[in-house]
Structures are given as C-alpha cells and as structure tokens.
Amino acid sequence: MDVLFSIFCIITTAVSLLFLLFSALVLRIFIGKSLRNPNYHPVVGTVFGQLFYYNRLYDYQTKLAKKHKTSRLLAPDQSEIYTTEPRIIEYILKTNFSNYSKGQYNQDIWSDLFGQGIFVVDGETWRQQRKLASVEFSTRVLRDFSCSVFRKNAAKLVTTIYGFSKNNQVFDVQALLMRCTLDSIFKVGFGVDLDCLQGSNAEGNEFIKAFDDSNEIVYWRYVDPFWKLKRYLDIGGEANLKRNIKFIHNFVDKVIRTKREHMEKEQHSNNKEDILSRFLVESKKDPGTMTDEYLRDIILSFMIAGKDTTANTLSWFIYILCKNPLIQEKIAQEVRKVTISPQNEEASVNNFIQSITDEALEEMHYLHATLTETLRLYPAVPVDGRCADTDDTLPDGFKLRKGDGVYYMAYAMGRMQYIWGDDAQEFKPERWLKNGMFQLQSPFKFVAFNAGPRTCLGKDFAYRQMKIVSAALLNFFRFRLSDETTNVTYRTMFTLHISGSLNIHAVPRTEPPSFSIDGFSPTKALQPSTETCMQAEAVS
Secondary structure (H helix, E strand, O other): OHHHHHHHHHHHHHHHHHHHHHHHHHHHHHOOOOOOOOOEOOEEEEHHHHHHHHHHHHHHHHHHHHHOOEEEEEOOOOEEEEEOOHHHHHHHHHHOHHHEEOHHHHHHHHHHHHOOOOOOOOHHHHHHHHHHHHHHHOOHHHHHHHHHHHHHHHHHHHHHHHHHHHOOOOEEHHHHHHHHHHHHHHHHHHOOOOOOOOOOOHHHHHHHHHHHHHHHHHHHOOOOOOHHHHHHHOOHHHHHHHHHHHHHHHHHHHHHHHHHHHHHHOOOOOOOOOHHHHHHHHHOOOOOOOOHHHHHHHHHHHHHHHOHHHHHHHHHHHHHHHHOHHHHHHHHHHHHHHHOOHHHOOOOHHHHHHOOOHHHHHOOHHHHHHHHHHHHHOOOOOEEEEEEOOOEEOOOOOEEOOOOEEEEEHHHHOOOHHHHOOOOOOOOHHHHEEOOEEOOOOOOOOOOOOOHHHOOOOHHHHHHHHHHHHHHHHHHEEEEEOOOOOOOOEOOOOOOOEOOOOEEEEEEOOOOOOOOEOOEOHHHHOOHHHHHHHHHHHOO
C-alpha cells in the first residue's frame, strides 16, 4: 500500500505541475495582447493551435489568408503577424529594413543547428558574412566550377534514369533529385565527391539523414510549447536533435580540418574552386573571427540553401509536368531548339550536356517561366519572417509591438487572387512571359528568393542548376506518374518537401549512341551498393 500511495503522490504531483505550467502558458499567451484593440490586427488563434493542422499547415494558413490578408496568432511573449500583402512585405524587407531582424524568438529555435550562420544572425555579423559571400558568389571561377559540377551530375542523373527506363521500372524521382543535388552541393560547397548517385558514402549519407531529421525537429519547435523543457531534460525529439547536431558538427569540423591540411600542402596551387576553400583563404586574413566553428556555421547555412531547395523545386516541377504533358512537350521543344543542331540530332549524353551553354540557358525562356511558376505555387521556403525591434505601424495602418514577429506566407501568396488574378491557383507559365520573353515580377509578391537586402545570393546558381538538370532530363525522356490517382502533398518542415515518394515512369524520346559517362553507366548506378544512399531517400 505504501508503494501504491507513493506512486499516486508522484503522479498527482506531476499532473499538478503540468497543470500549473499549462495555466501559466495560457496566461502568458492571452495577457497584454490587445485582443479587442482595433489598432491591432485581428486575432485568429494561437501559434500552438497550428498543431491541430500541422500536416496541412500551409493550406490552413492559405485558408486563413483568404479571410484576412493579415492576421495575428498569439504566442507567449509576443504576437505573430501572418501576412500575404506585398506592401507589408516590402515594408519589412526593404523600406524599414533596419527595424526588423531575425529576432530572439527565431534565433532561439534555429541557433542550435545553424549557430551563427547567415540565416540566423543580424547586424554586423550578418553584414560581414553577406559581404564575404557576395564577393565569392560573384567570381567567375566559382560560377564556372559550379556549372561544370551541375552538368556532370545532370549527365549522371540521365544515365541513372535511363537504366530504370530501359527496364520499364518505376522509380522515386524525388529521391534521385535529392541525391543529385547532394552530390552537387558537397562538391561546390566542400570540394568533396559524395558520389551518392553512383557509389556509397556511409558517413556522408548519415550526415544527410541527421541534417534533414534535425531540420524537421527544429521546425516542430514552432508549435511545441515545451521544447525548451524537453531540451533541458534531454528527452524526445530534442534528445535526437542533440545527437544529430553533435554528429553534424563533428562531420563538418572534420571536412574543414581535412581541407585546411590539404591546402597547406598545396600552398602554391591556385585551384581554389569550392566555397570552403575560398572561405579558408579569407580566414587567414582574420583568424580570430573566422574560426573553424564560424566556418562550420556558414557552411551549414549553405547546405540548407543549396541542397533541399533545388531538389524540392525540381521534384514539384516534374510532378507538374506529369500533370501537364503539353507543357512538358513545349519545354522539350525549346531545349532542343537552342541546344541541338540538325547535324547533332543523335548526340550522346556528354555531347548534349556540353551544348547546354550559358548562352543556351539564357534562351530557355519558357523553361525559366515554368520553373518560376513552380516556385510561385510550391515555394522552397513556404513561410519566412522577421521580428520588430521597436514598436511600429505597418502600411495597412495596424500597429505592432517590439518583439512581434511578421511572417510572410509565400505558399499562401501564390494562391491569392488579389495578387495573381482569378487564375491564381492555375499552373500557367505564360503569366511570366511577354512576347515569348521572361518578365520579372515584383520580388515582394514573388518572395521565393526573399527580397530586399537579404535577397538570396544563390538565386542565379539555383536557376542554372535547375535549368541544366531540367533541360537534360526533358531532352531524353517523357515523364508520367506511375499512378495518376496518387495524392501528392508536402511534409511540414522548413523547406517544402514532397511527402513520401514521387513514383514515375520515364519513356526515352530517343536512344543516344552512348549512355556511358566517364565510367558511369546505368548498370553501375543501379547496383545494390547504392542502397546506403537510400537514407537520403527516406527523408525526402
């Protein structure tokens, strides 16, 4: 009886503590938030209420945005303003840029994974990283190197898909695209051949799985009121996150040390093509600031910018083309028109890839428009935001207080008729064309690459990679879904992954004379040894 009584007391105490914690949380959420003050945006719920719609979160936000262009969700210490209005977005990202930062709330959530990387920091630290990255991204050496990497991996991808096509096999195109972009970002970012498409790299794939799982766990913090308590107690997802981050940091630190040692041995070589090598050269000018930890944080930021976003967009792009075969054919015709001469109709993969020059890419207006339309409806980052550093009044006349967050919903914006017209939910590449030429729209209504001073530095790189891969795939194959009734949706995380797999068939348009690329062949690509790369597929 004494044992039962002790257990009862422990359970009662635990329940009481949880009740007190919950009551305190509720009070913090609702007190001092000007619930009925007409000077503030209408309240539509709390941030934790999003938990009930988590699996369809961005569609839930779209539904709310159709009722209120801008509204509030209450959080413990502040209000979170969610908007689709371009004028408000322009105000916080450009006009009054200096009054808005990432904010402590967002930094607390992200800093465990990304440390002091460019996506997390503000102020002078951000300006230093932005300036350095801007210089490096503008170099011709990095541009040429990255394009050569993109072309080589696009050729490998074509060869791999041909192996599936030849055997009439269904395959998960998102998994393949994820592996392709993994190989590219590791080579361009670290100078490392991960080689996920052809071979196996157990440690590299473990790194990718840990990185993607951490991305999802960190995003969950936005709807979990007890994540800090879980982190303190080292339980649940927070315990997994801690283990993942330790592995991630050790992996990147090892890459940096190895690269530094290699560069010391090759002091007289000017072959500094990858981003890490170029940052290491700069670190010698200021070793006190640009420590290995500092470099690690920068590199991890490039990882999420260059790995997920491109693969995700290409996956949605292929899905849309399967649903719209006419658009698929129009792109293929454009690609062949600007790349293949009549004398080169039966070009090998290598020859065709080399024909995708910078000049050819510039002429692919319809392809560019289709990729952009994909990003309008399926933005790589569906929600992003800033935090008010002082009290302010937004362009719509409503006020917000210091510490309030302002989040712009790119996914919802693509579906707003007041922004894009009555056909907002239609996939229509022509909306980006005028007399057959691609036309830019305001970056404050098309925010897929952010806007203002924090506009994505890798925008041009992303388009080049996506156009090279798309041109290669559509020149050689027609794609169709393996099951037209499949309900394709997203996973809720920082970037817009397709949930599960995207299974398709690829039908060759013609069979080139050669599908062998520098020793890479369909047979090799499909060997069981690539199973270790499926860890990347498991989180795609």
